[in-house]
Each structure stands twice: as C-alpha cells, then as structure tokens.
Amino acid sequence: MDGLKDFHQNFSIPKAKKLLRIITHCGIHEYLRIPFGIENSPSHYQIMMNTIFPTELSEQWLIDYIDDIIICLDSWCLNLERLARVLDKVAGVNMKISLKKCKFGFEETKSLGHIVSGLSLGIEKNKLAAVLLTTIPQDQK
Structure with missing residues (x-):
C-alpha cells in the first residue's frame, strides 16, 4: 500500500510553522502541515508510521518504509485479517491511501x-x- 500526499497528512508543530514561513507579495504564509522537501520530513514520517504499527512490526509481518506498507502473509484468509487490521489503524489516524498505487494479493x-x-x-x-x-x-x- 502507498500513502497519498504523505507529508501533507502530518500537522506542523507551532515551532516548525515559524520556521516554514514563506514571504510573498501577498504576505507571510505558514505551512499548517509538513511540506515535502524539508530535510527531516522523511524521518518524521517514518517515526509516525512506526508508532502507528508497533505490534505489526514486532510480529514481523508488516514492513513500512516512509509511505510504503508491505503486508507479508501465509494464506489469503490471513491476508484479509492483516489487511483489515492495517486499514483500521490507517483509518484511526485519518491517513489517506493511494488506491492507484496499491497492490493486493x-x-x-x-x-x-x-x-x-x-x-x-x-x-x-x-x-x-x-x-x-x-x-x-x-x-x-
């Protein structure tokens, strides 16, 4: 599975908003969410993913790398169980998934x-x- 607009799904902390200001002819604007291209964005996102799936990672049937999620399985029934578990967690944190980039089974x-x-x-x-x-x-x- 693949996340959709991954970094933009995470809110910036108040201290970071001040550092992410953009000055234009229309005024000063602050990012409310973490923009792509910031040096620490990937590590922040990876930490977030690891905190969403600690049990699945420790059971070693889920692999996550930034926005990519791979679910390892032994049987189709087990795959459906694990997929439901992952999707419940994804929905629980309001994370969006790109269906175009997903592969199942x-x-x-x-x-x-x-x-x-x-x-x-x-x-x-x-x-x-x-x-x-x-x-x-x-x-x-």
Whole structure:
C-alpha cells in the first residue's frame, strides 16, 4: 500500500510553522502541515508510521518504509485479517491511501529496487546486472 500526499497528512508543530514561513507579495504564509522537501520530513514520517504499527512490526509481518506498507502473509484468509487490521489503524489516524498505487494479493512485489517475496528479500535482476556488467577499474587512483 502507498500513502497519498504523505507529508501533507502530518500537522506542523507551532515551532516548525515559524520556521516554514514563506514571504510573498501577498504576505507571510505558514505551512499548517509538513511540506515535502524539508530535510527531516522523511524521518518524521517514518517515526509516525512506526508508532502507528508497533505490534505489526514486532510480529514481523508488516514492513513500512516512509509511505510504503508491505503486508507479508501465509494464506489469503490471513491476508484479509492483516489487511483489515492495517486499514483500521490507517483509518484511526485519518491517513489517506493511494488506491492507484496499491497492490493486493501478490506473491511478490517490487519495492525500492528489491523484490519482496514472502519472507525473502532479493535484488531486482536489472539492478544486479548493472553492477555485474560494470568494468573493474584498472588504474591505481
């Protein structure tokens, strides 16, 4: 699953609003939510995701990386149970999910240049091929 406009789903704290001011010819504007592109936005979002899913992460059937959520499963019935549990938590914190980017019920999926399949994690073949086809440097620099 993939979050929708992820950083904009988090409110800025009052201290951060002052640092995120934008001055235009129409006046001074403050971000009410965390904008994309701020240095600490990804780590803040990751911490938020980890606090939403602590049990699922400790049980090791959920993988979250910033806005990506991967649910590992053994059976289709278990998948529906876990999906319902995750969606309940997502709805509980008013988080939005991008249905266009979601995939459900696949045995393997690509994420961040890796192939996630069950409990295994591999590298995409084209990424590995690029490394293997690189020539070994001949000079001593």
